[in-house]
Amino acid sequence: EAQVTQNPRYLITVTGKKLTVTCSQNMNHEYMSWYRQDPGLGLRQIYYSMNVEVTDKGDVPEGYKVSRKEKRNFPLILESPSPNQTSLYFCASSLWGDWADTQYFGPGTRLTVL
Amino acid sequence: ELKVEQNPLFLSMQEGKNYTIYCNYSTTSDRLYWYRQDPGKSLESLFVLLSNGAVKQEGRLMASLDTKARLSTLHITAAVHDLSATYFCAVDMSYGGSQGNLIFGKGTKLSVKP
Numbered sequence: 572e573a574q575v576t577q578n579p580r581y582l583i584t585v586t587g588k589k590l591t592v593t594c595s596q597n598m599n600h601e602y603m604s605w606y607r608q609d610p611g612l613g614l615r616q617i618y619y620s621m622n623v624e625v626t627d628k629g630d631v632p633e634g635y636k637v638s639r640k641e642k643r644n645f646p647l648i649l650e651s652p653s654p655n656q657t658s659l660y661f662c663a664s665s666l667w668g669d670w671a672d673t674q675y676f677g678p679g680t681r682l683t684v685l
Numbered sequence: 686e687l688k689v690e691q692n693p694l695f696l697s698m699q700e701g702k703n704y705t706i707y708c709n710y711s712t713t714s715d716r717l718y719w720y721r722q723d724p725g726k727s728l729e730s731l732f733v734l735l736s737n738g739a740v741k742q743e744g745r746l747m748a749s750l751d752t753k754a755r756l757s758t759l760h761i762t763a764a765v766h767d768l769s770a771t772y773f774c775a776v777d778m779s780y781g782g783s784q785g786n787l788i789f790g791k792g793t794k795l796s797v798k799p
Contacts, residue, residue, distance in 0.1 A: 673730035
């Protein structure tokens with residue numbers, strides 16, 4: 572089954588404790604992206620990647636890191652989480668090129684930083 | 686800076702009625718996406734619009750793109766309760782080729798009542 576998986580789905584942590592949210596897709600997609608969703612602010616792009624070893628900042632990259640060492644995986648790293656990073660996070664993937672393709676979203680990770 | 690504005694943000698409709706959601710954006714782009722999100726769920730891709738004049742239809746939903754007016758519409762025909770959800774448009778900050786940097790509107794929460 573074609574899917575985007577995220578782990579963990581729920582996480583409560585404390586300020587300053589490094590964490591990683593994993594994202595994996597099994598569709599051989601080149602493009603992957605991370606978003607956060609906050610009430611009243613909608614979805615905002617954090618980082619995206621057009622292919623292995625190629626990453627770019629979205630609109631709200633501060634406080635986050637990503638890496639794309641393999642095509643299927645695109646982990647989101649919070650090296651020193653703060654309460655303002657409490658949010659619902661979505662990973663997405665798609666084919667990409669001169670055409671644009673539909674994005675497939677993961678189920679989401681609800682993060683609470685105390 | 687690209688801004689994407691959706692309106693209305695809240696829409697209460699009666700079953701059987703027609704309505705339109707508008708998505709305006711502030712800079713040149715020829716790629717626009719529509720997504721649906723059910724409460725507590727992830728996002729589901731509805732339409733990908735790639736050029737001026739593009740029109741796509743799926744069931745009771747029809748989306749169109751006017752790149753000159755920087756406007757996309759999502760038209761709902763004869764609404765049914767199952768269409769109740771939040772609808773997002775997203776614009777790719779590119780013209781003539783994808784960049785992958787997407788800006789989302791804040792979403793339109795649609796409620797269809799009997």
